[in-house]
Amino acid sequence: MLIESLTVREMLYYSALLQLPGFFFQKKSFVEDAISAMSLGDFADSLIGGHCYTKSLPSGERRRVSIAQELVMRPHVLFIDEPLYHLDSVSALLLMVTLKKLASTGCTLIFTMYQSSTEVFGLFDRICLLSNGNTLFFGETLACLQHFSNAGFPCPIMQSPSDHFLRAINTDFDRIIAMCKNLQEDNSDLSSVNMDTAVAIRTLEATYKSSADSAAVESMIVKLIDKGGPYLKSKGKASGATRIAVLTWRSLLIMSREWKYFWIRFALYLLLTLSIGTIFSNSGHSLSSVTVRVAAVFSFISFILLLSVAGLPAHINEIKIFTHEESNEHSGPVVFLLGHLLSSIPFLFLVSITTALIFYFLVGMRNEFSLLMYFILNVFMCLLANEAFMMVVALIWLETFKCILTLVxxxxxxxxxxxxxxxxxxxPGPVWKCPLSYVxxxxxAIEAWPPRERVCWNFFCRWPGQGYFWCTSCSCFLRHFSFQKRKVGKLIGIVLNGSRISHSLVCFASF
Structure with a gap:
């Protein structure tokens, strides 16, 4: 799986850093060799997904980049499933010529393919024809034509050999035979489609088993088993610390370039903060202003967390990339979670300090540095916990629409x-108060604000059943909203950090 916001060279560099041990300059030489081997020099500095001024890489070049990712490991054998899938004839031929040149360097390439053009078919050294798990032929490409001819199914003069082989061993063509029966009166030569597929498969299998090619293959297998030999040693892999550092830096680079992940979210956060700040500005210093400021804090915290759903597509894409890398043993759950956490901290802190500063002074809170820092920390911890929660939801669904509905x-x-x-x-009791209000x-986040604001203005308050008395704005607020029973100043750090850790543990268990 390719990352759209990286260039071809960067994509291969990060693959090499994640996979290979050793020093950077060695990995750099491997990357340049892979670029040269797959003829990607003209596209090395092009973004894979393109941007507003350039187009994305064509499908043929994308396929070559995917193969180059594996070539940085200097493999002896490379298995490729459907290398020509969704490629036009020119791109397919160009890719196969490139792979043919790679095979000449000593790397063994094994393809699985359902259909190929005549030009591509001619590039193969050996082919193996399978039908329902049975071997119908295995040997040199030119010998396959003679094998079909010996079995009684010679290739027609005007037909491609690859199409003829596919027609003979694919049982799906039986439906075409049934559809063409009514056309036999009007067409004198339908031998290429009237071949009985089941009979052809049995005949080809029996002919191959009795042929010299089959005996040669069996003899070679026996010799290889008897010969034995040492197991191939692993070339090693990058350390865990290296992988975490690479994933962190790669994620930061992606965030800075991906406008859907960073710039749109940042613009929405600023717009929301300015809107709430201007609406609740000039609240004054009366007793009613306390309630107004609490409403502002509630709106700010709630809606800025709700706007975080704009980053869901990026989270889903990161999980898909991780799944692909983990299947190739390039990464692991701990490496991914730590890399994602470290890379998200600068972005979330930038959002927190920018939005909190704008909101704090527009709403008219107390001008004290420690209170401002506490408010910024409050917003940052909320965003950090919410980011982990979004990752859990994205991991469950892996579909943008379902994730957005769930999070909203x-x-x-x-x-x-x-x-x-x-x-x-x-x-109300069991559900709404406990556990939902505590979860x-x-x-x-809202409870943590008033005690720290400590705007010690005195007012003549009246509390039901207790008469009139002097009170401060904070104490009046706490009594009204029933927050005085909790040690909110200490609780916020514990709860929000615990939320972040628990969400990360859920992600780790799911992986």
Missing amino acids: FIHVMMMLVAGYLKIADAL AFHTY
Whole structure:
């Protein structure tokens, strides 16, 4: 799987860094050799997915990049499944000529292919024809024509050998025979489609088993088994620390280039922050302004977390890339999770400090550096926990539409039980108050703000059943929203960090 926002050379460099041990300059030479072997020099510095000024790589070049990813390992044998899939005739021939040149260097290439053109067929050294798991022929390409002729199925003069072989051993052509029966009166020569496929398969199999080619193959297998030999030693692999560093730097590079991942989200965050800040600006310093500021904090925290769903496509794409790399043993769950965490921290901190500064001063909170830093940390921890939660949902569904629906629904539910729309003590019993109000990290993010704001303005308050008394804005707020029972200042770090860790553990268990 290719990463659209990387160039061809970068894609191969990161593949080499993830797979190979040793020093960087050695890996760099392997990458340049792979680029040369697959004739990718003209596209080496082109973005795979293109951008607004250039087109993305054609399918043929993409296939060559995928093969070059494996060539950086200097393999002795390379298995390629359907190398010509979805390629036009020119791209297919160019790719096969490139692979033929690669085979001449000593690398053994084994393809699985369902159909090929005459030109491509002529490039093969040996072919193996299979039907329902049975070997119908294995030997040199030119000898296959003689084999079919000996079995009584010579290739027609005006027909491609590869099409003739496919026609003879593919049982799906029996349906075509049934459709063409009514055409026999009007067409004198339908021998190429009237061949009984089942009979042809049995005849070809019996002819091959009694041929010299089959005996030679069996003899070679016996000799190889008797000869034995040492097992091929692994060339080694990159260390875990190297892989984490490579994945972290690669993710940072992708974020900086992927406008759907970084720039759109950042623009939406700024627009939302400016909107909320201007709406709740000039709130004054009366007792009612406390409620207004709490509403502003609730709106800011809730909606900035909700807007994070814009990054879901990037998360899903990262998981797909990881799945592909893990299948080739280029990565692992711990490496992926740590790399994703480390790469997301700079982006989330930039979002946190930018949006929090704008919101903090527009709404008119207390001008104190420690309070500002605490508010920024609060926003950052919320975004970090939410990022891990998004990764869990993306891992479950791996489909953008389902992930967006799930996350929007869960965020709305967390808004309802956060303790602002209705105080936590008044929420209905078993489900809404416990566990939902305690699970939602919106709750702790909102609770953590008022004690730290400490705007010590005195007001003449009236509390039901307790008469009139002097109170500060903070204490009045805490009594009204029933937050005074929790040690929110200490709880926020524990809960949000625990949320991040638990979501990461769920991801690790799922992998």
